[in-house]
Amino acid sequence: MEYAKSLFPLSVMRSVSSAGMSLTRKVLPTPQPRPFRVCTHNRCRRRGVMASSLDDLLEKSANALLVVCQFLTLVLEEDGTVVDTEAFFQALPANTQLMLLEKGQMWTSKGLPSFRRPKRSGIAKLSFDLYKLHPKDFIGCLTIQATLYEIYTLSYDIKCMGVKYVLKWLLRCLTQAARVAGHLLLCGSSYMQQYISED
Numbered sequence: 001m002e003y004a005k006s007l008f009p010l011s012v013m014r015s016v017s018s019a020g021m022s023l024t025r026k027v028l029p030t031p032q033p034r035p036f037r038v039c040t041h042n043r044c045r046r047r048g049v050m051a052s053s054l055d056d057l058l059e060k061s062a063n064a065l066l067v068v069c070q071f072l073t074l075v076l077e078e079d080g081t082v083v084d085t086e087a088f089f090q091a092l093p094a095n096t097q098l099m100l101l102e103k104g105q106m107w108t109s110k111g112l113p114s115f116r117r118p119k120r121s122g123i124a125k126l127s128f129d130l131y132k133l134h135p136k137d138f139i140g141c142l143t144i145q146a147t148l149y150e151i152y153t154l155s156y157d158i159k160c161m162g163v164k165y166v167l168k169w170l171l172r173c174l175t176q177a178a179r180v181a182g183h184l185l186l187c188g189s190s191y192m193q194q195y196i197s198e199d
Helices: 002-007 010-027 052-063 086-091 163-198
Strands: 034-039 046-051 072-074 095-101 124-131 140-148 152-160
Touching: 034 052, 046 052, 052 072, 052 086, 052 095
Parallel strands: 034 095
Antiparallel strands: 034 046, 072 095, 124 140, 140 152
């Protein structure tokens, strides 16, 4: 050890060690947090987020926008380009507008130009939807939906689950109708009897 120290003077060893430290500092810089603007899929919520890495930005954006989905994707808001690598993220300028997409969501533009927007036509729209909850259902279920002025929506579900249920319902209706008809006949006959007996 003493022999090595005698070969290399102390000033040379200090300069070599300081050069090694400065080289390490230049190669591995700590990324500074930068500001980004993040919005949701429908652009109704927007937040400003400071992040230094892509994972950091994903985590902070999910917390800021109150998103709990595990599969999140960041895209550029202007054209939908996916930000999926750290190198591309580091190349983005500060204050870039990004969109956070959950699983199943896709990027859409801000809206159609005014000349291509669909015009509202009509006052009301009525739709019928017939479906079955179980393959053994006799008729199924019917949903009637009415939309007024493309703002207000009213819907009503009619459920007919099986043949037994339908037959019971029909028998109840028939017995109720027979009971009402019997009452009408009795009242009518007594009224007619009183009217005839007076003459």
